[in-house]
Amino acid sequence: MQNQGLLKELIQSLCCLPGVGPKSAQRMAFHLLQRNRDGGMQLSKMLAKAVNEIGHCRECRTLTETELCEVCANPLRDSETLCVVESPADVWVIDQATTFKGKYFVLHGRLSPLDGIGPDQLGFELLEQRMAAGQIKEIILATNSTVEGQATAHFIGEVAGKFNIRATRIAHGVPMGGELEFIDSGTLAHAFNGRREF
Amino acid sequence: MNGSAVYLQPAFVLQHRPYRETSVLLDVFTRDFGVVSMIAKGVRKEKSKIAGLLLPFSALRLSFVDKTELKVLSQVEYVDSYPLERLALYCGFYVNELVQIFVHKYDPQPEIFSCYERCLGDLLLGERIEQALRYFELDLLQEAGYAVAMDSEANGNPIMTGQRYNFLADFGIVADNEGLVGGETLSILAARGALEGRALLEAKLLFRKMLDGHLQGRPLKSRDVLAKIIKYL
Ligand SMILES: [Zn+2]
Numbered sequence: 156m157q158n159q160g161l162l163k164e165l166i167q168s169l170c171c172l173p174g175v176g177p178k179s180a181q182r183m184a185f186h187l188l189q190r191n192r193d194g195g196m197q198l199s200k201m202l203a204k205a206v207n208e209i210g211h212c213r214e215c216r217t218l219t220e221t222e223l224c225e226v227c228a229n230p231l232r233d234s235e236t237l238c239v240v241e242s243p244a245d246v247w248v249i250d251q252a253t254t255f256k257g258k259y260f261v262l263h264g265r266l267s268p269l270d271g272i273g274p275d276q277l278g279f280e281l282l283e284q285r286m287a288a289g290q291i292k293e294i295i296l297a298t299n300s301t302v303e304g305q306a307t308a309h310f311i312g313e314v315a316g317k318f319n320i321r322a323t324r325i326a327h328g329v330p331m332g333g334e335l336e337f338i339d340s341g342t343l344a345h346a347f348n349g350r351r352e353f
Numbered sequence: 354m355n356g357s358a359v360y361l362q363p364a365f366v367l368q369h370r371p372y373r374e375t376s377v378l379l380d381v382f383t384r385d386f387g388v389v390s391m392i393a394k395g396v397r398k399e400k401s402k403i404a405g406l407l408l409p410f411s412a413l414r415l416s417f418v419d420k421t422e423l424k425v426l427s428q429v430e431y432v433d434s435y436p437l438e439r440l441a442l443y444c445g446f447y448v449n450e451l452v453q454i455f456v457h458k459y460d461p462q463p464e465i466f467s468c469y470e471r472c473l474g475d476l477l478l479g480e481r482i483e484q485a486l487r488y489f490e491l492d493l494l495q496e497a498g499y500a501v502a503m504d505s506e507a508n509g510n511p512i513m514t515g516q517r518y519n520f521l522a523d524f525g526i527v528a529d530n531e532g533l534v535g536g537e538t539l540s541i542l543a544a545r546g547a548l549e550g551r552a553l554l555e556a557k558l559l560f561r562k563m564l565d566g567h568l569q570g571r572p573l574k575s576r577d578v579l580a581k582i583i584k585y586l
Contacts, residue, residue: 173374174374266443266578266582268443268446268447268450268574268575268578268579269367269368269446269449269450269453269574269575270368270370270574271574271577271578272578273577273578273581273582274578274581274582274585275581279585283585300405301408302408302409302410302442305442306442306443306446309438309439309442309443310439310443310582310585313439313586314585314586317586339402339403339404339405339406339431340405340406340431341403341405341406341408341411341431341434342405344431344434344436345405345434345436348436
């Protein structure tokens, strides 16, 4: 078995992918080199191009190769409603699953004080500028239902209040089709705390 | 606790971070074993029933077993949650970091555990948040063995109102006309009275100096983040 050389380096590089350990990285490397060199070449070109050219949208910080992403550049989207999410993947999920037609802001993380992640790391200056600009009427806080996601929502909600912007939080709790006895107590407690007029 | 299993130990999660594909690494504050690092396997899978439980600011009972260096979580029971909000929540992270730094691994600190519960209870009330933090800092410093008496000088002299005092590392409270804290504030702290105005500010400066002395240059990440958060509010 080789312990150095290009093949080994390729296998090690593939291990940077989520869910890929040494075994599957080895399988991928052999597959590309033995059976699909064209695919491998295409993949390497695409990877290099994407990593070089994809940056952050000037307004919402989502991933895009243009200065303004598709959503921000679309004049038909409602600029008065801003949905704040933790990751670009959340933008895709919400856009596919809901009828939301407003705009987004991507934090690329959440407040995590013990890891030293605060407002600066989450593009807060830009978010505050957008709030101050006066166009936004409602901010939808769609951060995760972890404690850190909650803290992030509280924080953004407080700042929004300063600018007289209405802040709403997506509901968390009992999943659709969920029967109470099968729900974990943490989720149930959370659902109880977040109960609303009915 | 080598090689043994621990059953349903009262505990709070201090910090959690993703580990590998589906697991989570936890720093947990237990009542009888101090801070314990453990792995919770498979909790990031979609159907995990305990993912919603293993979060900071929830009173839990945890069972865990030894496997090599790292403990492995084997059971979780939910006891109670402290749904902190806004400033109280941001400050809760700071309290967690203090515990993480000042309580050693596998060092039983049931007294600090009670103080921690009391502090979360105070934060939950949402009033006198700063006071809750100051008294937790004092509890922590005293219980962690950095004996700091508030009712007398290091040399045994009683604290006098109208006199200023300073804190010297490795020594304690000393009279000092340029000192950062007044005798009145020290008396309030000794009696665990209500901290307001100048007393609140002086207590903050005093404990910060004490904590920093023990941190020896190690930064408190949550304190820096908290300062930035407050600037926006
Ligand atoms: Zn955009």
